[in-house]
Amino acid sequence: MxxxxxxxxxxxxxxxxxxxxxxxxxxxxxxxxxxxxxxxxxxxxxxxxxxxxxxxxxxxxxxxxxxxxxxxxxxxxxxxxxxxxxxxxxxxxxxxxxxxxxxxxxxxxxxxxxxxxxxxxxxxxxxxxxxxxxxxxxxxxxxxxxxxxxxxxxxxxxxxxxxxxxxxxxxxxxxxxxxxxxxxxxxxxxxxxTEEEKNKSIEKREQEISSSLVKLNNDIYKNESGLGESARIYLVAASIIANLGIKGENPVKPLEKSDLKSSAEKGERDGDIMLRKINTFLTAKNVPEDKKNLIIQTFSEGLLTNENINKPINGESQLKRVFSKVIDDLGLYYKIGLTTDFTGRLFNEMYNWLGFTQDKLNDVVLTPSYVATFLARLARVNKDSYVWDFATGSAGLLVAAMNIMIDDAKANIKSPDEFKKKEAFIKANQLLGLEILPQVYMLAILNMILMGDGSSNILNKNSLTDFNGNYGFVRTTEKFPATAFVLNPPYSASGNGMVFVEKALSMMEKGYAAIIIQNSAGSGKAVEYNKKILKHSTLLASIKMPIDLFVGKSSVQTNVYVFRVGEAHQKDEIVRFIDFSNDGYTRTNRKKASINLRDTDNAKGRYEEVVNLVRFGKSKLKIFTEKEYYESTIDPENGADWNQSAPVDTKPTLQDFKKTVADYLAWEVSNLLKNQVVVDQDRSDGESMPEATRLGK
Known part of the structure; x- marks a missing residue:
């Protein structure tokens, strides 16, 4: 039936x-x-x-x-x-x-x-x-x-x-x-x-996030006229913050679509309502007053108070329409607490619509989340680390570091009350990031708020000229006691970005650093910065990354350099050179593809092994061989010898000789067979040949 x-x-x-x-x-x-x-x-x-x-x-x-x-x-x-x-x-x-x-x-x-x-x-x-x-x-x-x-x-x-x-x-x-x-x-x-189930769920949700962001961007770009490049980013950030809400002793009700009435009355316009909600949220979050004022000012000037965006048309303002699109398309993802660089994805999608030249676009490409975690682990981040980033972008590297710090605290602190105190202390005191671009800075703040609010020390400053090493808010007279440095710098900066590295490491007394940078920085483009760095820090490892690591955003060859800070590099210091060109991932750049990153060759195992190789040396070789792993020294007075690889042995072996002889004999036999075919063909045509000629003698 x-x-x-x-x-x-x-x-x-x-x-x-x-x-x-x-x-x-x-x-x-x-x-x-x-x-x-x-x-x-x-x-x-x-x-x-x-x-x-x-x-x-x-x-x-x-x-x-x-x-x-x-x-x-x-x-x-x-x-x-x-x-x-x-x-x-x-x-x-x-x-x-x-x-x-x-x-x-x-x-x-x-x-x-x-x-x-x-x-x-x-x-x-x-x-x-x-x-x-x-x-x-x-x-x-x-x-x-x-x-x-x-x-x-x-x-x-x-x-x-x-x-x-x-x-x-x-x-x-x-x-x-x-x-x-x-x-x-x-x-x-x-x-x-299980860890496998968790990773699969996260990967699937992250793919959904990317798809939803593309949809949102298409919608705003095509259907919402009059919104400039910065306005689109700020509107998305403002909408999310207003819709977050806070639970607990001092709750803040999330702003809902129904709360926006599209009124034309000044003080009751949708933008006025949204600003009040954001102000209440930031106050309840104990955001420092000067920082809160900066955020409110950024959102209000020419944006949420703009007459056109608040003007009701057919009973609905453009602001309410955009707010509704943001929370409908993205609300599920930022409310379920994914520990992922949400605004990093948001940033990359939003910047697809910005009118930057390709060079400028490459200059603001953010680090993939798995690479951010890789850098934080190489910098030996743990629950007691103080981590800073001098070109923080959307704070993806700090998010990765924060997650590692909290996981380490959870594993080592058995008292729930003590763990909560440590978690709050990590977010408030052990992270610091600097970002000069205003649009990106706002996304960095948003990202840290979404991840549990480690935004306390995200500063909108030029790390090279306006930063003295102190906390940015409240404790402004105290030095930030950095013990870990992570960085993906703008490569257009001096020395391909090594200028940031030299400044940061010179301000640290001890600790470790891991940076990802254009590899020409280690082979001649940053000689003077490199020599200065080696006077106070030791190069531990140089890792050649896959050429397609930033596929679709940038095609430059990158290296990761790992340092121990506070000790000058000695000429006999062993440096670990690792060819990580095959990291186990297969990448594509197909806009309609549901997955552009696939683990096709034990990627997780490979990243784990490289972390162990950097820390413990060749005894950890398992997946890789000595063709990809090489130990050698550099000249501290050179500055251009940071990208070495295992030497190729050109001396022929007995096996090489046997192969050459075998190849020659195979060639001879092939020729004999070809001649025999010619002889047989000639015979079929009725011609005769001398025996010696037919046998090729």
Missing amino acids: TKNTVQSVEPNIADLVNGWLKSYKIDYKLEQENLNASIDKALDEYKSKQGGTGGNRPDCKLLAYDSYGTAYPVLIEYKGYKDRLVKLDENGNVAIKTSDNKNDYKNINSYAVNGAVHYANALLHYTDYEDIISIGVTGWKDESGKLQHEIGVYYVSGKNYGYGQEVAKYTDLSFLKKENFDSFVEKVKSLNL
Whole structure:
């Protein structure tokens, strides 16, 4: 019997499950009923299962409370056919997205769990709820006409990037009963993604972020006239900050689309409302007053207070329209707490639309997140490091360092209270970045706010002329005690950017540094800077990076240089030269590709090995060979001998001789065979040849 001739038993399943809930004395709401204002509004805002705007209606919804009074939204979806419980993608995630990052409405509409997880993402996006239970129930009648059912119970949160994790197998919903729910919550809390699952989820979400950013950029660029280059960046940053909100003792309600009324009354315009919300947010975040004023001034002057952007047309201002696009396209991603350089991706996408020349565009290319983590590890960053960056861009390197510092603190501090104090101290005191470009500076602040607010010491200054080594806000008379330096400098700067390195390292008393820079800096373009550096710091390693590392942005050959700071380089100091041209990743630059970076040759293992080689030497050789790893010395008075490679042995071996003889004999035999073919052809033409001629003698 085909599915088309099988009658759905969804009404029977609904009756069965609703009967359970009633027997558990649970206050549940059916499809057309309201649960609470925030959940109802979120479901209405989100795309419907069929792809329309809003109108999401789970078959059943409720709030379950643990013994501490914490509320967990529970969203239930029913289906009435066999094999319609859940559809998974190739990575084992609930399939709610297509390969091109669009909502997969076919799966969302056809499978019970997929629909429930889709609804849960609406709550992650538009409410403060962080932990949601998605339940799918489907059923069918067996050969005897008896109703059968199947249940899928999934936990959806920012911790699993909105894809959901199966909690356990259940035959009913009695885990929702008041006396059972605490045990269920403990089971949920014990769920952990494996490292592989976590990495796959992060990679998939990052691909979705890039796709959403492209869509947003296209929309603003094509449909929002009158917005200049800087205005587009500032509008996105302002919209995100206004929409973040704060939980806890001093909560700040996120600015919602409905809060913008598109009024023409001065003081009540959309820009006025947004500025007030941003000011409240920054105050609650304890952002220093002078820094807060700088941010407000940047957003207000000629932008949020601009008459044209606030002018209502057909009842809606351009500002409200752009704000709505930003939170609809990006809100889910910045609200689930991804530890990724979100604004680095935002920056690169936004700058695709800027009117820079190619040279200037190359000069502001940001470091891929995996390379940023690589540099931070090479600089030996840990929970007690003080890390600075003299050309911070969107703060991607500082984000990578901060994540490593917090992970190290979590691993070594067993008291939850002490860990929280250390985490706050890291964000407030152990990171410092300088960025001279105003647009990029604002993105750096946004990035650090999104990552938990390590923005305290992000400074809008020229690190070469306006920086004295002190903290930038509040503790302005105290030196920043830097012990780790990370950098991807603008290559147009003096010495290909080595001018930044020399200044930073000369201001440090001890520690380590890792920089990625155009490799010509180590072979003649920065001789004087290099010689100065070696008078107070030791070159530990020179790593040749893949030529296509910045594919689509820049095609220059780069090297990573690693230093120990505070010790002059000695002429007999061993330097580790590593050819990392094959880092295990395959890169493409196809705009329509869903993935432009693929791990095709154990990339993670290769990066791990290079970190170990730099620190411990050739004993860590496993994936690489001595063709890629070479130890030698440099002349501290040279400054142009930093890019060495393993020497090629040109002395022939016995094996080389045997191969040459074999190749010659093969050539002789080939010629003999060719001559024989000619002889046979001549014979077929009726001609005769002397024996000696035919045999090629």
